[in-house]
Every structure is written in structure tokens, then in C-alpha cells.
Amino acid sequence: MTEVDAIVIGAGMSGMYQLHLLRQLGLGVQVIEAGSEVGGTWYWNRYPGCRFDSESYSYCFSFDEEMLQEWDWSEHFAPQPETFAYLRRVADKLDLRRDIRFDTRVASAHWQEREGHWLVRCEDGYEARARYLVTAVGILSIPVIPNFPGRDSFAGPSFHTSDWPRGGIELAGKRVAVVGTGATGVQVIQEMAKVAGHLTVIQKEPNWCKPLCNAPIAPEEMADIKARYAEIFRSCRESDAGFVHNWDPRTTFEVGDEEREAFYERKYGERGFAFWLSNFSDLAVDEKAARLASDFLARKIRSRVNDPETAEKLIPKDHLFGTRRVPMETRYYEVFNQPNVDLIDVNADPLVEITPDGMRFGSGFVPLDAIIYATGFDAVRGAFDKIDIVGKGGLTLREKWDDGPVTFLGLQSHGFPNFFMIVGPHSGATFCNVPRCAEQNVEFVAELIGHMEGRGLARCEASAAAEDDWTTQVLDQADQLLAGRTNSWFTGINHNIEGRGRRKMLLYTLGQQYFLQTCREIVAQDYRGFDMAPQRPAA
Numbered sequence: 001m002t003e004v005d006a007i008v009i010g011a012g013m014s015g016m017y018q019l020h021l022l023r024q025l026g027l028g029v030q031v032i033e034a035g036s037e038v039g040g041t042w043y044w045n046r047y048p049g050c051r052f053d054s055e056s057y058s059y060c061f062s063f064d065e066e067m068l069q070e071w072d073w074s075e076h077f078a079p080q081p082e083t084f085a086y087l088r089r090v091a092d093k094l095d096l097r098r099d100i101r102f103d104t105r106v107a108s109a110h111w112q113e114r115e116g117h118w119l120v121r122c123e124d125g126y127e128a129r130a131r132y133l134v135t136a137v138g139i140l141s142i143p144v145i146p147n148f149p150g151r152d153s154f155a156g157p158s159f160h161t162s163d164w165p166r167g168g169i170e171l172a173g174k175r176v177a178v179v180g181t182g183a184t185g186v187q188v189i190q191e192m193a194k195v196a197g198h199l200t201v202i203q204k205e206p207n208w209c210k211p212l213c214n215a216p217i218a219p220e221e222m223a224d225i226k227a228r229y230a231e232i233f234r235s236c237r238e239s240d241a242g243f244v245h246n247w248d249p250r251t252t253f254e255v256g257d258e259e260r261e262a263f264y265e266r267k268y269g270e271r272g273f274a275f276w277l278s279n280f281s282d283l284a285v286d287e288k289a290a291r292l293a294s295d296f297l298a299r300k301i302r303s304r305v306n307d308p309e310t311a312e313k314l315i316p317k318d319h320l321f322g323t324r325r326v327p328m329e330t331r332y333y334e335v336f337n338q339p340n341v342d343l344i345d346v347n348a349d350p351l352v353e354i355t356p357d358g359m360r361f362g363s364g365f366v367p368l369d370a371i372i373y374a375t376g377f378d379a380v381r382g383a384f385d386k387i388d389i390v391g392k393g394g395l396t397l398r399e400k401w402d403d404g405p406v407t408f409l410g411l412q413s414h415g416f417p418n419f420f421m422i423v424g425p426h427s428g429a430t431f432c433n434v435p436r437c438a439e440q441n442v443e444f445v446a447e448l449i450g451h452m453e454g455r456g457l458a459r460c461e462a463s464a465a466a467e468d469d470w471t472t473q474v475l476d477q478a479d480q481l482l483a484g485r486t487n488s489w490f491t492g493i494n495h496n497i498e499g500r501g502r503r504k505m506l507l508y509t510l511g512q513q514y515f516l517q518t519c520r521e522i523v524a525q526d527y528r529g530f531d532m533a534p535q536r537p538a539a
Contacts, residue, residue, distance in 0.1 A: 076217060
């Protein structure tokens, strides 16, 4: 049995930073990580085409000026191998691995009321206990593959994109299927189209995609970025979602048709999420505004895809632009002009079964050598549901969240003392450039624990009233947004999960500035909303 002051689950960016800050408080910390290295998302996802869609220099850690100055990004949107190397370098520099137990998956975490600590048990039999438990499990870390008829009968290689073979796989000249056209699917499809002998793209729900507009970063440009890091991070803090992009103050209908079209065209050609997050300020709330932006993108798709029937299949009909996560692409639509690529819309041509040597659809049989599932994740709460988390009185987190997550600031849930969530449901770091906003989550938790340590307080638990108020605010705000009324993983929907109907909004959508101001006020009011107490005497 390992006994420490704090246990952190997950060694991605959030878990790494949390370990660093808790160490600075003088606490003994044990990080438990299912993978064999640090990196989280950037450890697990190694599929071809995997890369940032946040600007590289806005995604990195901001707390160490020396690290900022010594690391050079090669592209505005770095590929996975570079990001993974960066995070390993951070782990080396801060000597993090000595407090991380790798290749260990947490099975349960139970609050021991009498002792006032958390007992964590792992699938390999390892046990640890600590006063504080922090989850840094990520919002997209539990992959989902639908139970297609005959799925397990396929004789060739088949895998989820987050489980890409670690030693690589040779697919050149092969007959390959990619199932799914979300953000990950778009990235991997672009790369598979370059090497596959024949690529079959299997789509259920097309998405509104925007050009990434990536480019190399020349040495002189990297030097300029290093000189402007303080400005870049300040700009991210001042934006609604932690990006270098922020809303245009005008609304869609304040400008004429010609000026609006020119604005759309300019944003379409700018890097990253510019067309989404620096569009007109009413895009997220005005259906007519979102319709105009969607119509612009539909015209772009039709202009880039040669076959009109295929183009129409690639244009979403069930949601407007900006109401779901927007995939970034590089010549994605041009893939469908290639003679070695076919698109199958399962709404019109349903998948009947998977056989040992291919897939059978209503229209006929498609022979295959490999199947790649880009079918998404059990987002935001999936990793919490995988762990048997039990609080006071035997209450499980799954039971408490049966009708949707209930949290205070997305950081705690009543009934679970000393249990902190980084990028938890309804946290200010969910609908956000995650590293920018997650840093704030990590710092808030570290400062709160430091406050407890300094005052001799043993327990911290969100009050029922505080979490009810916070959850109500989050859900009420979501109802004002088009995204809150659209089925997506934002609202707990993944059609690849059997029996998963529409749930409540999982993300925080009130804007980063409101979240930061709320946190400042809570701290100034002696951590209002958090009930803290000294150790309860043993009976």
C-alpha cells in the first residue's frame, strides 16, 4: 500500500502540471497513468495526420519561461510526434517520471470517511491512499467502437484511431476503410487517401470542416513568437475560449451582403478556428446567422468536390455550422475527387454486416484489408464512468450523475470530499483551448490545497447549494446557444454508443472571462461555496 498526500490520475498535460505544483507545496504525490509514457492524448493518438488544431504556441505550457525559449515549433499546427516529444522533454526537465506509475489503470477510488482519505485500487492490484484525489483523465480518452454486426469476425487488422498499432502498420496499396468523418476521421482520411490502394470512407454524419491553413514556422518567425509569448498568452486569456481568436464585435446583419461575403472569405483563409471563433458575435445564438455561414461553407464544398452527388453527401443537413466541434482539414474535400476513394453514406446505404474479408452494405460487398474506426469517444464524463468512484455514504459518482453531471465550477461535486477534477464536466476548461484553460484549473486546485494545508484544514467539499447554482447556470446558458440545442458530444450524444440518448450539456459555455472572474471572487470570499473543516475526530 502506497501512502502519499495526493493521488493524481492521468499523466497528460494537466496531470503533469498538477504533479509539479503539488510538489512545490511540499506534498508527496503519486500519479497513476494507464499509458507507458507521459502525454495523455498525445501518447495515445498516433494515427497518421494527428496534429494540433490550436496554434502550437498557444497549446504549450506557459509557466516556465526557460522551456518556452528553448523549444522551437516547426509548424503553426504541430504534428503528434513533435508534441509527444515536447511533453517528454518537459517530463525530463521537471523530473516528473519518478512520481508516476505507468502502465497502471485505476479501477476504483473510494472515500474512507473515518480515516478521511481516498483509497485507490488499480486493475493490476496496486493500491494507494491519500488525503487528496485529483483526476486529470481528459475529455476525449475513452474510445468507442459500435458493436457492428460481425465486427469481431474481420480477419484483417482493425482498430480505433486512438489504438493505432504502436509499431506502425503498412497500408500502402491496401484496401482500407475509415469509419467516421469527425475531427479525427477527417485527419486520418486525408493521409490514407495518399497511400491506400483503395479507400472507402464510411460516413453517418458529415461535419462542417474548415481549412487548417497550416504552414512551417521559419526560424525568424519562431524568434518573434518567443519574444511575444507574454502577449500571446494574454490574448488567449482575454478571449472567450482561450484561443488566439476572439469574436468580431459586429453581428452578421450589421453589414451588407457583399461585405459579409468578403469577411467570410477572409476568415476561411485564416489559420485554425478563425472562421469559427472570430466570426460575427451572433454566430452561436442566431439561427439565421449560423445559416448564412453554413450556406457559405456549403458553396465551398460544392466548388471543391467534382461530383455534385458526392458533394451533397458531404454537406451536413442535421446541424448548422458552429453547433458541433469543427474539424480542421487540409485538402480533405479534394480526397473525394480521387479515383481510389469512395464515400458510402450509411443513411442511404446501410451497413449490413462485417465479414472476415470486408463489409456488406445494402448496395453490395466491399472487400477490405484493414478497417480503421474513427468513431469517437465517450466524451467528458466517459473516463469518470469507467472508474468506480464512491463518496460519502456509499454514493457513487455514476449514480449521482445519472441524469447528467452536477458540479461546482466543474472542479468538485458535493458528497465527494477532497476530490478534484481537472477539465471536469462544466469546467471552464472544457469548451476551450484546453491547455490554456486547464492551467487555470490546475493552479486553482493547487492554491486551494495550499490554502487547506496552511490553515490545517483536512476536508474540502463543494456545498450542495453552490453546485446546484453552478449547474443551473451552465445548463441555462447552454439553452441559449444553438450548440446547446444540437445533438453532439457537447450534449452527451454519441450515436456510436448504444442506448445513449440526448443528455444535458457537458461543457461550460459562459465564456472564459466569466469563469475567471467567478473564481477570483470565490477565492476573495474565502473560497465561498467550498465547505472546509478540520479532521473529524475518530469515534
